[in-house]
Amino acid sequence: MEIPYTIQIRPDTGLYNAKLGIWLFLASEVMLFGGLFSAYILLRVGAEPGMWPHGWLNVTLGTVNTLLLALSAITTLLAWAACKVRDFGKFKFFHACTILLALTFLGIKSYEYHDKLIHYEVQLTNGKFADGHLVEKSADFDLAKKTGTVTLHGRIVEDEKELMDLRAIPAEKPAEITVAAADIKKMENYGPKHNTFTAIYFTLTGLHALHILGGTLVIFYFWAFGGAMWKTDPERFTNRIEVSGLFWHFVDLVWIFLFPVLYLT
Amino acid sequence: MIVMSESEKPVCLKSYIRLCAVVFLVVVCTTSAMIATSFSHIGEGWTLKVALILAIAVVNAFLVAGYLMHLLSEKKLVYTVLAFTVFFFIGLMGLTVWATNGFPPGTATH
Numbered sequence: 001m002e003i004p005y006t007i008q009i010r011p012d013t014g015l016y017n018a019k020l021g022i023w024l025f026l027a028s029e030v031m032l033f034g035g036l037f038s039a040y041i042l043l044r045v046g047a048e049p050g051m052w053p054h055g056w057l058n059v060t061l062g063t064v065n066t067l068l069l070a071l072s073a074i075t076t077l078l079a080w081a082a083c084k085v086r087d088f089g090k091f092k093f094f095h096a097c098t099i100l101l102a103l104t105f106l107g108i109k110s111y112e113y114h115d116k117l118i119h120y121e122v123q124l125t126n127g128k129f130a131d132g133h134l135v136e137k138s139a140d141f142d143l144a145k146k147t148g149t150v151t152l153h154g155r156i157v158e159d160e161k162e163l164m165d166l167r168a169i170p171a172e173k174p175a176e177i178t179v180a181a182a183d184i185k186k187m188e189n190y191g192p193k194h195n196t197f198t199a200i201y202f203t204l205t206g207l208h209a210l211h212i213l214g215g216t217l218v219i220f221y222f223w224a225f226g227g228a229m230w231k232t233d234p235e236r237f238t239n240r241i242e243v244s245g246l247f248w249h250f251v252d253l254v255w256i257f258l259f260p261v262l263y264l265t
Numbered sequence: 266m267i268v269m270s271e272s273e274k275p276v277c278l279k280s281y282i283r284l285c286a287v288v289f290l291v292v293v294c295t296t297s298a299m300i301a302t303s304f305s306h307i308g309e310g311w312t313l314k315v316a317l318i319l320a321i322a323v324v325n326a327f328l329v330a331g332y333l334m335h336l337l338s339e340k341k342l343v344y345t346v347l348a349f350t351v352f353f354f355i356g357l358m359g360l361t362v363w364a365t366n367g368f369p370p371g372t373a374t375h
Contacts, residue, residue: 014340027350038361070292074285084276249334256325260318264303
């Protein structure tokens with residue numbers, strides 16, 4: 001059975017079927033991310049005064065990722081335009097650029113996640129807080145048995161609130177701090193369960209990264225195995241590139257709001 | 266090289282490259298403006314800064330949606346689908362803002 005309206009315009013909609021399908025899918029995606037942004041608003045306005053973090057994320061890396069995604073959106077559009085003018089070589093080039101840019105984005109995102117997972121906040125028994133990146137744990141370190149020591153590259157503060165707005169504090173050179181397990185009341189990394197900010201940060205950016213990964217796989221499939229369809233049915237192949245491109249632009253759109261919401265405010 | 270697309274609009278690769286260069290330049294400028302606003306000392310607290318940054322983000326989003334996704338010249342049905350989406354999205358955010366301080370009786374608040 002032949003699938004109708006893969007190339008021809010359907011008279012009642014004015015679109016080929018896949019294009020209407022992707023727009024309906026993107027509409028549902030808007031509501032998915034909308035729900036999470038809504039959760040972000042509620043968590044932020046519900047936070048205790050002075051307890052919503054500022055400056056926890058690396059703005060430079062976020063900016064680089066913003067520009068990488070913007071560039072990848074452009075190369076996706078150019079790949080579609082190359083198909084339209086029947087230049088398969090240029091299509092391959094532009095889509096290869098998209099894949100490389102997407103993988104770089106994911107690499108940077110992974111680095112940011114790793115940075116958060118090795119960053120620890122240690123509540124000490126004297127009421128102070130040690131905060132910094134993990135350097136090493138001694139071989140006999142065991143928090144439950146209270147044995148051994150842990151070394152962090154960071155600083156010690158009197159109050160947890162001092163760790164919230166990192167932009168407000170004067171630039172202080174971090175130093176190596178060694179803390180005995182016996183002096184630790186609680187030790188936790190900046191993973192998703194650290195507080196509501198890290199929870200919504202990992203949820204929003206994790207879901208977005210999954211979209212990037214899915215989109216990259218689809219684009220890679222067309223890039224690597226699209227030659228056969230290109231030879232037999234170039235118009236249909238071009239429509240597939242347009243549909244995958246619309247998804248990719250949507251992913252870029254989501255990041256356009258994620259970046260300022262999480263990194264800049 | 267120029268060919269006619271299915272919607273009978275000519276597609277020219279060179280003109281797309283020019284368009285993309287302009288869009289990318291504006292994206293760089295708007296992103297810089299967002300960062301500058303974030304680190305500036307405008308107003309007290311974050312309210313005004315957040316409003317300004319989100320306004321710039323909307324401009325950025327308009328560029329991507331309008332030019333890269335061709336939303337400025339789409340079919341009526343796509344606009345209809347998006348109009349429904351905008352309606353429900355505004356409803357979702359409206360309910361969120363409306364419910365912000367509406368704690369059920371007995372809820373522990375700070």
